[in-house]
Amino acid sequence: MRAEGNLLVCTGNASERHETGYMWHEYFTCVYVQMDLLTTLETKTHCPFKGEMIFYSLGDK
Structure with a gap:
């Protein structure tokens, strides 16, 4: 995955994940x-199924 010309994720x-009522998402560990x-x-946030969620931004986005 690239963002603003930088390689952000490589795995x-x-x-x-497909969850009813939500867009699909790809999950991967921070490593x-x-x-x-x-x-x-x-x-x-906290989800009883996925646990604690921490959110990040890329640059000023």
Whole structure:
């Protein structure tokens, strides 16, 4: 996955999720992500199935 010309994620281990009422998403662990390109947001949520979710932004997006 590229973003703004930078390689952000490189993995063959992403898992695709289809949840009723939501767009599909690909999930992957942070080990495959260039975390230095991201900024941690204050938003955090909890899902009883997926656990804690932390959100990030890329640049000023």
